[in-house]
Amino acid sequence: MALRAVLRLISLRVKWELFFRLDALFGFVGGLVQVMAGVLLFEAIYGRTQAIAGWTRGEALALVGTLSILLELERALLRGLQRLPELVEEGLLEHFLTRPVPTPLLLAFHRVNLRALWRLPLGIGVLAYALSLLPGIPGWRFVPFTLSLVLSLAVYGLMVFCLVCLSFWLIRMQNFFWLVYDLAEFARYPAGVYRGAIRFLLTTVLPLVLLANFPVLLLTGRGGASLLLHQALVLAGFATLGMLLWRRGLRRYQGAGG
Amino acid sequence: MRLRPYLRALQVQTQVTLRYRGNVFAFLSYVLIPPLAVFFLWRAVLGGERALGGYDLSTMVTYYIVTQYFVANTAFSAWTDIGEEIRDGRLTLWLLRPASHYGLYFARNIGGWIPYWIAGLLGAAAVAGILHRYFLLPQEPWRIPMAVGFWLLGVVLAFTWGYILNLLSFWTERSTGIVLMADAAAVFLAGGFVPLDILPLKEIWLLLPFRFAGWFPTQIYLGRVGFAELPRELGLLLGWLLTFLVLQKLIWRLGLRRYQGAGG
Amino acid sequence: MGEIVVYVKDLRKVYRRALGAAGLSGAAKGLFKRQVEEVTALKGVSFEVREGEILGYIGPNGAGKTTTLKILAGVLFPTAGEVRVLGYVPWRRQRAFLKGISFVMSGRGLLEEITWDLPVLDGFLLIKDLYGLSDREFQSALGELVDLFELSELLKAPLRQLSHGQRARVELAAALLWRPRLLLLDEPTLGLDLMSQAALRGFVREYVKRTGAACIVTSHYTRDIEDLADRVLLLDHGEFVAEGSPQELVRKLSGMRRLRVAFEREVAAEELEALGEVVELDGAQAVFRVSAGQAKELVQALFARFPIHDFTLEEPDLEEALRIYFEEAG
Numbered sequence: 001m002a003l004r005a006v007l008r009l010i011s012l013r014v015k016w017e018l019f020f021r022l023d024a025l026f027g028f029v030g031g032l033v034q035v036m037a038g039v040l041l042f043e044a045i046y047g048r049t050q051a052i053a054g055w056t057r058g059e060a061l062a063l064v065g066t067l068s069i070l071l072e073l074e075r076a077l078l079r080g081l082q083r084l085p086e087l088v089e090e091g092l093l094e095h096f097l098t099r100p101v102p103t104p105l106l107l108a109f110h111r112v113n114l115r116a117l118w119r120l121p122l123g124i125g126v127l128a129y130a131l132s133l134l135p136g137i138p139g140w141r142f143v144p145f146t147l148s149l150v151l152s153l154a155v156y157g158l159m160v161f162c163l164v165c166l167s168f169w170l171i172r173m174q175n176f177f178w179l180v181y182d183l184a185e186f187a188r189y190p191a192g193v194y195r196g197a198i199r200f201l202l203t204t205v206l207p208l209v210l211l212a213n214f215p216v217l218l219l220t221g222r223g224g225a226s227l228l229l230h231q232a233l234v235l236a237g238f239a240t241l242g243m244l245l246w247r248r249g250l251r252r253y254q255g256a257g258g
Numbered sequence: 259m260r261l262r263p264y265l266r267a268l269q270v271q272t273q274v275t276l277r278y279r280g281n282v283f284a285f286l287s288y289v290l291i292p293p294l295a296v297f298f299l300w301r302a303v304l305g306g307e308r309a310l311g312g313y314d315l316s317t318m319v320t321y322y323i324v325t326q327y328f329v330a331n332t333a334f335s336a337w338t339d340i341g342e343e344i345r346d347g348r349l350t351l352w353l354l355r356p357a358s359h360y361g362l363y364f365a366r367n368i369g370g371w372i373p374y375w376i377a378g379l380l381g382a383a384a385v386a387g388i389l390h391r392y393f394l395l396p397q398e399p400w401r402i403p404m405a406v407g408f409w410l411l412g413v414v415l416a417f418t419w420g421y422i423l424n425l426l427s428f429w430t431e432r433s434t435g436i437v438l439m440a441d442a443a444a445v446f447l448a449g450g451f452v453p454l455d456i457l458p459l460k461e462i463w464l465l466l467p468f469r470f471a472g473w474f475p476t477q478i479y480l481g482r483v484g485f486a487e488l489p490r491e492l493g494l495l496l497g498w499l500l501t502f503l504v505l506q507k508l509i510w511r512l513g514l515r516r517y518q519g520a521g522g
Numbered sequence: 523m524g525e526i527v528v529y530v531k532d533l534r535k536v537y538r539r540a541l542g543a544a545g546l547s548g549a550a551k552g553l554f555k556r557q558v559e560e561v562t563a564l565k566g567v568s569f570e571v572r573e574g575e576i577l578g579y580i581g582p583n584g585a586g587k588t589t590t591l592k593i594l595a596g597v598l599f600p601t602a603g604e605v606r607v608l609g610y611v612p613w614r615r616q617r618a619f620l621k622g623i624s625f626v627m628s629g630r631g632l633l634e635e636i637t638w639d640l641p642v643l644d645g646f647l648l649i650k651d652l653y654g655l656s657d658r659e660f661q662s663a664l665g666e667l668v669d670l671f672e673l674s675e676l677l678k679a680p681l682r683q684l685s686h687g688q689r690a691r692v693e694l695a696a697a698l699l700w701r702p703r704l705l706l707l708d709e710p711t712l713g714l715d716l717m718s719q720a721a722l723r724g725f726v727r728e729y730v731k732r733t734g735a736a737c738i739v740t741s742h743y744t745r746d747i748e749d750l751a752d753r754v755l756l757l758d759h760g761e762f763v764a765e766g767s768p769q770e771l772v773r774k775l776s777g778m779r780r781l782r783v784a785f786e787r788e789v790a791a792e793e794l795e796a797l798g799e800v801v802e803l804d805g806a807q808a809v810f811r812v813s814a815g816q817a818k819e820l821v822q823a824l825f826a827r828f829p830i831h832d833f834t835l836e837e838p839d840l841e842e843a844l845r846i847y848f849e850e851a852g
Contacts (some may be wrong), residue, residue: 110635
């Protein structure tokens with residue numbers, strides 16, 4: 001039943017999106033700037049160096065493309081989560097609470113923004129270009145790549161969710177969730193540049209490096225199935241944390257008043 | 259010219275901003291995190307005494323910390339409610355008011371940003387502290403006020419540009435999209451993502467005025483621009499600013515005429 | 523009478539509210555520390571509602587009406603007290619409980635939140651999936667509600683294009699699609715024109731009659747209460763003040779009557795004021811406010827002194843009774 005509700009939410013948003021084609025163009029240009037900034041950064045570096053921490057130009061560009069795809073998917077599908085602070089403050093959460101479908105699901109998908117998908121070709125384009133620089137990647141590697149990407153999307157979404165749950169305790173922290181989006185800067189760079197404790201931190205507790213790097217590592221064959229297991233464990237961890245924060249936060253909301 | 263209404267608007271907006279304390283705290287992360295993240299990349303590239311385009315690791319780290327502060331604190335897409343004012347007819351009040359619409363919104367934007375300017379300094383200081391091994395202070399003390407001075411002019415420039423884009427609301431309801439699109443581009447053009455002078459096609463980027471909102475002030479700070487070159491650059495900056503101000507006035511008049519023609 | 527749907531005993535609710543300080547330095551201080559005050563919204567309220575019954579819940583702003591509804595809907599916990607709705611503890615938010623109730627707030631509804639630009643029917647389909655209605659259940663409920671609420675021309679229109687009154691109708695119909703057994707309405711007619719208000723009241727009455735659902739309505743408009751409620755609960759500052767049918771409540775709140783007299787000649791205020799409290803005077807017509815016990819005396823006194831064409835003894839309406847009560851309560 002929850003699944004049908006989510007699918008229905010998504011299909012309704014599709015209809016809604018078709019009203020806003022021109023905005024899609026503007027969004028596209030905005031996305032273009034982001035992606036090109038990433039590409040130009042690596043172009044500037046690789047113009048004078050062969051490798052960054054063992055990563056070749058093709059691999060670095062694959063990272064840019066993959067991260068872009070991931071961020072756009074999150075923007076497209078899970079933006080509804082961002083509204084939690086606003087809903088809590090304006091007492092509109094009641095609309096979502098009084099339904100027999102888990103509220104976090106409703107929240108996550110109620111603002112599916114498919115215009116963001118217009119920006120997917122940018123990331124895919126960069127990824128395709130990157131692949132042209134990396135000869136000999138067998139097609140089957142796209143399977144673990146996609147799986148890894150889906151896991152990363154779920155982890156990223158849960159990170160945002162955990163953060164917005166804090167709005168139950170911190171009122172008027174409307175833009176606090178930008179913290180996760182800022183932290184995503186760490187996801188831009190090849191895993192090799194991080195060492196030691198930082199690297200451990202960024203692949204577990206704050207798994208930002210995991211987000212785009214792991215799928216690329218699986219694609220280029222530099223990493224194996226253990227990466228997928230790693231991601232699954234991190235996902236389980238964040239899912240637990242998310243559930244805990246939501247339950248506690250909801251209790252507080254119910255006690256403190258709308 | 260009476261300053262009182264503008265100062266008042268500025269103060270009120272500062273108060274309003276402080277109520278949304280979460281936004282101010284979240285802003286700290288924006289000033290702090292990106293330079294920290296990119297540090298790891300550049301350490302891998304420039305570690306061990308290497309240099310790229312004249313930037314060694316310390317220069318690069320300092321570049322990012324300083325530029326991030328400047329760019330984060332420049333409102334490239336000036337905030338106004340002009341679209342709504344047009345739609346619900348409030349704009350008519352402006353035709354009667356003895357204050358400038360541009361001026362008042364400028365004051366409000368500045369007022370709204372003051373808490374961020376201050377909070378941003380804390381963030382910048384924090385990341386400079388974390389990366390203190392690499393963070394450089396200018397050799398010549400005059401460089402700091404000079405950099406800030408150029409930046410402030412750059413802020414006015416950026417605001418005016420954003421304001422002009424907002425004025426497109428007179429002709430289209432889609433101005434929000436345009437403004438946001440321009441915003442993303444402006445951060446790049448100000449050198450927020452990559453130093454403009456190491457990019458391919460740097461001649462183009464260095465021609466545009468957005469460099470004054472980030473990249474150029476940082477060059478002053480870093481000592482990569484000599485004192486003798488400043489007058490010329492100031493002239494260019496003021497030239498751009500004047501152009502934008504004239505353009506703003508012109509478009510405002512045109513827009514207002516259209517608004518009045520349409521019956522308000 | 524039907525089963526008990528809502529059972530409330532000694533309901534208490536205390537809120538903690540953050541205070542802000544004025545001025546620039548106050549705002550800066552507010553960055554780090556907020557003062558908190560405690561507000562008691564409900565001080566111990568008890569009542570029951572049965573199937574097929576409509577309870578009116580009235581009181582001034584801040585009386586605790588919305589708080590009570592939110593507790594019954596499971597949105598809030600109480601600070602103390604016992605609550606059972608349809609046999610469930612509301613704040614546990616069990617699925618079967620949520621499928622049995624409907625909470626309608628004034629202002630934006632769920633459809634407005636999610637399907638603003640889309641046709642009304644799409645919003646209904648969302649409700650269908652949210653509540654897991656089968657195609658048959660949905661079609662039958664839809665048919666009935668479209669009929670009852672006169673929605674057939676509105677189904678294809680986007681919510682955005684409808685008038686305020688039409689939107690309220692749609693949101694209310696949407697709130698009944700899954701045939702809830704308890705309807706919680708928080709100021710449902712707020713902001714609507716008189717005709718829409720009356721129409722909405724009619725729909726609610728009809729729904730309750732057809733399905734035997736229980737309903738609790740809060741409203742500022744006493745017409746809503748007089749028209750809809752079988753029983754009324756009056757709340758003031760979180761405390762229960764009076765209860766009864768609308769007429770009983772009137773009587774409990776004020777033992778006053780209105781005596782409307784039509785004289786055969788014009789009378790002056792001074793002539794009448796000696797005899798009793800005059801609330802209206804218009805040439806040869808006057809209205810007195812008099813307590814039930816003294817009405818007979820007043821009539822006799824008037825007859826003795828003036829030529830009277832006709833007179834009637836009226837009870838004040840609920841609105842006036844409330845006004846009198848709150849004036850006296852201070």
